[in-house]
Amino acid sequence: MHGLINRAIQCFVTDMHGPATWRDVARAAQLDGAGFEAMLDHDPALTGRVLDATCRRLGRPMAEVLEDLGTYLVSHPNIEALRRLLRFGGEGFTDFLCSLDDLPDRARLAVADLDLPALELQEIAPNRYLLRCLTGAPYRQDGGFLGFGAVMMGVLRAMADDYGALVVLDHGAPAPGCEVIEIALVAQDYSAGRRFELGRKAG
Amino acid sequence: MGGQRATMDDRQHDPAGDAGGMVPVDQQEPAKARPGQGFDPADMASVLDILCPMHLLVGPAGEVLHAGPTLSRLRPHTRLTGASVLDLFEVTRPRQITAWDDLRPLQGKTLQLVFRDHPATAFKGCLAATGHGMVLNLSFGISIMDALRDYALTAADFAVTDMTVELLYLFEAKSAAMEESRKLNLRLRGAMVAAEAQALTDTLTGLANRRALDHLLERLCHGREPFAVMHLDLDHFKAVNDTLGHAAGDHVLRHVADILTEETRGGDTVARIGGDEFVLVYPKLQDRALLDAIAQRIIARLCQPIPYCDGLCRISGSIGTVLSGDYDRIDMGRMMADADAALYKSKNAGRGCHRFFRQVTDDD
Numbered sequence: 001m002h003g004l005i006n007r008a009i010q011c012f013v014t015d016m017h018g019p020a021t022w023r024d025v026a027r028a029a030q031l032d033g034a035g036f037e038a039m040l041d042h043d044p045a046l047t048g049r050v051l052d053a054t055c056r057r058l059g060r061p062m063a064e065v066l067e068d069l070g071t072y073l074v075s076h077p078n079i080e081a082l083r084r085l086l087r088f089g090g091e092g093f094t095d096f097l098c099s100l101d102d103l104p105d106r107a108r109l110a111v112a113d114l115d116l117p118a119l120e121l122q123e124i125a126p127n128r129y130l131l132r133c134l135t136g137a138p139y140r141q142d143g144g145f146l147g148f149g150a151v152m153m154g155v156l157r158a159m160a161d162d163y164g165a166l167v168v169l170d171h172g173a174p175a176p177g178c179e180v181i182e183i184a185l186v187a188q189d190y191s192a193g194r195r196f197e198l199g200r201k202a203g
Numbered sequence: 204m205g206g207q208r209a210t211m212d213d214r215q216h217d218p219a220g221d222a223g224g225m226v227p228v229d230q231q232e233p234a235k236a237r238p239g240q241g242f243d244p245a246d247m248a249s250v251l252d253i254l255c256p257m258h259l260l261v262g263p264a265g266e267v268l269h270a271g272p273t274l275s276r277l278r279p280h281t282r283l284t285g286a287s288v289l290d291l292f293e294v295t296r297p298r299q300i301t302a303w304d305d306l307r308p309l310q311g312k313t314l315q316l317v318f319r320d321h322p323a324t325a326f327k328g329c330l331a332a333t334g335h336g337m338v339l340n341l342s343f344g345i346s347i348m349d350a351l352r353d354y355a356l357t358a359a360d361f362a363v364t365d366m367t368v369e370l371l372y373l374f375e376a377k378s379a380a381m382e383e384s385r386k387l388n389l390r391l392r393g394a395m396v397a398a399e400a401q402a403l404t405d406t407l408t409g410l411a412n413r414r415a416l417d418h419l420l421e422r423l424c425h426g427r428e429p430f431a432v433m434h435l436d437l438d439h440f441k442a443v444n445d446t447l448g449h450a451a452g453d454h455v456l457r458h459v460a461d462i463l464t465e466e467t468r469g470g471d472t473v474a475r476i477g478g479d480e481f482v483l484v485y486p487k488l489q490d491r492a493l494l495d496a497i498a499q500r501i502i503a504r505l506c507q508p509i510p511y512c513d514g515l516c517r518i519s520g521s522i523g524t525v526l527s528g529d530y531d532r533i534d535m536g537r538m539m540a541d542a543d544a545a546l547y548k549s550k551n552a553g554r555g556c557h558r559f560f561r562q563v564t565d566d567d
Contacts, residue, residue, distance in 0.1 A: 004383070037390070038383040081379040088372040091358050110376030198358065198371050199351025 001047040001144050002114050006036035009047070011079065012072045013054055021057060028053035041113075044144050051147075063150045063171070070154020074162065085110070086159060087196040093165035093188055097121055097129055117145045119152070127185040131156070136177035149179025156183065164193025244268075244335045254362055257326075257341040261288055265303025268336060273360045277324065288339065292316040295325070306330065307337070316341065322353040343367070405475040407453060408460035416474035416482055420535050423486065429527045430486045431494055434542040435463075435501070437479035438519040438554040451511045455518060462504045466497060482542075489528045491559060498522045498557035506555060521549035522557040529561050 014022040026035060029049040036042060055062050074083050085106070089099030099106075104116040117140060120132040133152055135145040153169055160167040166187040172180035244260070248269045251258045256273035270283040283291065287303070294300035296315035306314075307330070314328040327344030330337055343350045347367060350356065358368050403415035411419070423430050437459065444452040456479065463473045463481060472484040488494065501520065508515035523545025525538050545560040552558065 037387055039380075039387045081375065085372065085376055085379070088358075088368060088375070106372070106376075109373060111380050196357065197351070197355045198360075198368065199348075199354075199356060200375070 001042060001044045002111070003036055003038045003040045003042060004111060004114060006042050006047055006050070007038035008073060008079075009050055009054070009069065010035045012069045015076055015078055016068070016072055017058065024057050025050060025053045028057065044142065047144060062147060066147045066150035067154040067157075070151040070156075071158045072154070073151075074155050074158035083159075083162060084196070084200070086155075087162065093160060093163040093167070093185065096159060096163060097131075097183065097185075100131060117148050129183040129185070130172065131181040131183060132175075133179040133181070134177060135179055139177045147179075149174075149181060152179075153181055156181065161191075162194050162196075164189055164191040166190035247333065247335065251338065251340075254364075255338075255340045256360065256362055259283070259288065259339040259341070260335075261337045261339055263336060265289060265306070267291070274341065276360065277354055278318075278320075281320070291319060292326070293319050310337075322349075324350055324353060347371070408457055408475050410460050410463070410481070411472055411474035413474065413476040416472065416476060416484070419472055419474075419484060420539075423484070423527070424533045424535050428486055429489045430484060431488045431524060431526050432538060432542050433483040433485070433494070433498060433522050433524045434539070434546045435481040435483065435520050435522045436546055436550070437481075437505070438521055438550075440479040440518055443516045443518060447511065447514065447516060451516055454511050455509055455516050458509050459505065459518075459520075462501065466501050466504070489526050491526070494524055494526075495557060495559075498524065502555050502557060519555040521546055521554050523547070523549055523560060524557065525560045 010022060013025055022035070025031075029046065029052070031046065031050060051062065051065070055065050058065060073079060074086065086096070089102075089106075090096045098121060100119045100121050103119050107114045107116045118134040120134065122130045122132070124130055131152065133145075133149040134140065135148045136143055149171065153171060156167065156169055165185060168184040168186060170182040170184075172182045174180060248260055251260070252272055256271045258271040259267050259274065260269040262268050265288050267283050267286050267288060275283060281291075289301070289303060289306070294306060294314060294316050297309070297312075300306050310330050310332055312329070314330065316326045316328050318324050318326075325344070325346040326341040328339055328341045330339050332338075342365075347370070351371075361367050401414070403411060403418070405412040420432075437455075440452065440455065443455055456475070459481070460473070460475065463483065467473055467483060467485070470486055474482045474484070476482050485494070485497075502522065505518060505520040508517050510516075523542045525542045525545065527533055527538070530538065541560040545558045549556040549558045
C-alpha cells in the first residue's frame, strides 16, 4: 500500500486521538520505528493491521473510523494541501462531484505510483447522484482499498461543507467489488462555505 | 480583489457574457452561412469574453474598444475602454515600441507587456487583426505566480479550455509531494547520522570500537564462558604524532591494528577504544602462559620500527591482562579497572612489558 495512505492513517490517529493512541496502535499492529513514511511503500498487510488495531483501540466500527478519516483528510488544518487539491476539481460542488471521475488520474499526476480506486459518478435524477467506488474484484485485484467508499463518505461530507453545499449521503447497497454512495444535493449554496482562490496566499 | 470576486454565477449573469452564454450559438449560424462578412463587433466581444477573458478589442488608433472580463477585474477602478493600449501597458519585448504604429505590424508575434501602474503585472500577448480592428489577447504566462499573489483569482477568471488551473493544480500537487520527499530525506539523513553514531566499527582501523566492545563485554559478563581481557597502550605514540604528524600517527595505528588482528584468533575481538588504546578479548582462554606468550609476541612486533615515507616510526606497547576466572562475581567495571592497573604497572616497569593483574598483586 502506498506510504501516503498509510501515513494518512497515522496522521489521522495522531492528530485526532493523540500520539499515545498512535503508539498503542503501532505496537498492536507490530509496526516498528517511527511509523509510516509517506513516500515509501509498505507491506500491504500492514495497512489492514493498523486499521484493525485502530478500531479496536478506539472501540468503534471500521466504517465509522474510515468515514472520520475521510473527513479528517479534507478538514484538518494540518493537511490543508489536500483540501486545496480537491477544490481544484471545480468551482461548485456539482463540478467537484463531476471531477471525481478524474480523481485517480489527478492523484497519479501528483504522485505517479499512487493508484487510487476508479470512481464513477452517475446522475440518476436532478441533484441526485450515485458514486460508485470500484474497490475490489473484478475492478482491481489488490483488495487493499476495501472500505474506500466509507472514506469517500467522509470526504464528500467535508467537501460539501467546504463548498457550502447541503447534501444527504447514504452508503448504498454494495455490488460485487463496488461500494455505492447515494448523494442527494439539497442545496448547492446552503452556506458561505470556505473561500478558494487559486493562489495560496492571495491578497 | 475584494468585492470583485468572480463566481460561476457572476459569469453567467455578466452582461458581457450574454444570457447564459448560449446566445452566440444561434448568432453564429448566420455568420457561418454568410462567409466573408465577419462577426458583428458586439458579437465578437461576447464570444471573446468567453473564450479569451483577458483580451482587448483595439480600434485603429490603438484605443481600447472593449476589455475582457478578467482583464477588467484586474483594474476595477480604471476605465479601460477608451484608454490607449500603450498608456495602459509598456511593451517590454520587442523593445523600442513607443507608438501603436510600431505595434500594429506585429501580428502573431510573441509580445511581452507590463501594466504601467501598480501592481506591474507582466503579460504574454499576441495581436491579431479582424475586420473591425485588432484583438490583443493576453495571458499571465510565467508571471502567473505573481498574479496569484496580487489578485484573488479563481477558476472563473480563466477560459474553460485554459490550462492554467490544471497547471496550478499540478504545481501544488507536485510541491506537496516534493515537500513530503524533502521531509523523508531529512528523516533519512537523521537516521543515517544516528546509525553512524551507533556503528560498531572504528573507522580509522576497521577494528571494533568502544561501543562494540561494551556490547561484547556485557554479553560475556552474563554468560558462563570464561574469558581474558588485555588492555594495550602504545608507548611513544605521542612522539610519532608530534614529530612526524597525524598522518604518520594514523599509519602507525593501522599498522598496529594489522599486527593485533594477525596475532589473535578469529573468535577473539580487537577493539580500539581511544587514541592509542586497544582492548583484546579472548573468549574461553584462561591459560596464563599462552596469554603471556601472545602478549610478548605482540610487544615484540610493536617494537619493530614501522617504515613511513622515508623514515621509521618507533613505538612499543605495554599490556595489562585480567582473567575472568580470578573473579567470584564478574563486574565489568572492576575487571577493566584491574586491567588498567596491570597496564599501569607494565608502563612503570619500563614499558614494552606485560603484566597480569593477579600477578601484579602477588608481586606487591
